Amino acid sequence: MTQTRPLVPLDGEAPPRSANDSATTTAPKSRRTQAERVAESDRRMLEAATHLIAKNGYTQTTLEAIGVEAGYSRGLVQHRFGNKDRLLDELIKKIAADHRERLLERMRGLSGINALFCEIDCYLEGMDTPRDSSRAFFMLMQESLGPAPHIRSTFAAISARWHRALARQIENGQNAGQIRVDVDPAREAQLLIATARGLRMQAMLNPQTSDIASAIETFKDGLRARWLKPTTG
Known part of the structure; x- marks a missing residue:
């Protein structure tokens, strides 16, 4: 049961203590x-x-x-x-804010392509055994397209902020000579988000065959092939 x-x-x-409980108390706790x-x-x-x-x-x-x-x-x-709608809005914002806080801690001192790869790691790591917050966030994102349209605007705002942040990092990489200047930052940021979310969906749909660690490296290899300047022999 x-x-x-x-x-x-x-x-x-907490509910008040009984007389027996108070007899065993060694020191009173300050009230919150x-x-x-x-x-x-x-x-x-x-x-x-x-x-x-x-x-x-x-x-x-x-x-x-x-x-x-x-x-x-x-x-x-x-x-x-x-109501439930307001609670969900607060929950989504909290999960996103907590993720961003962890990300910024890991990204400290990084820029350009290194910062972008750190974003990929933070977004995809642990998806083979996702924590509750990651799974809840992604499930709500999917349901915002169906039974919960009232939270769609919250996800749209989060996506827009992420897109702008990624595009800025791509531009930083271009300014530092890490990424080819003919790469379109806005388009590449859009493709990066789509690929990362697609990998998460695959991991949720079929976790038994998912290998996120390998997928992350393959993803990064593809970005390097498109972004980096070709080396001359």
């Missing part, structure tokens, strides 16, 4: 501020939503299920986010 997490009050505070309780409950609800969407998809995930999974009362999700 599946066990659910114990519910806690709407404000996120309201802002800290709100931040903690929001974090747990978004994590619960990520897990359930990664497992069941958008249409099978309800606000009630998210509240229960997070360990809060069933009405807290609606009380905090208003």
Whole structure:
């Protein structure tokens, strides 16, 4: 039988201790501020939503299920986010922001073609065994074209920002003499995004035969062949 997490009050505070519990307490804990309780409950609800969407998809995930999974009362999700559409919008932005933060940390000191290859690594690594956030993000992207059109604009904005960032890195590579000047940055950025997302889809559709590590290297080899200046013997 599946066990659910114990519910806690709407404000996120733990239930009061019993007399027996207090007898074993060695030191009182300082009370969290309201802002800290709100931040903690929001974090747990978004994590619960990520897990359930990664497992069941958008249409099978309800606000009630998210509240229960997070360990809060069933009405807290609606009380905090208003409706499912707003929660999903916040979730998508959070996943994208977390990925960007990890990416920028790895890209520190890189530019041009090295930065571009770092982007490919960060986007595709782990797709043979994807984390909940990666799977949820990609599932929601697909569902934005079907049962969840209200989140399509959020994904479109994320894609546009990514396209601009990649095009700038290609231009940086051209300015540094790493990439041929006749390469069209905007078109190459578009093709890069399409290929990376296609590889992710293949990994999700058939993970048993997916080999992302090999696909990443093949992808990079193809980019080198198109972008780099031919060497003369």
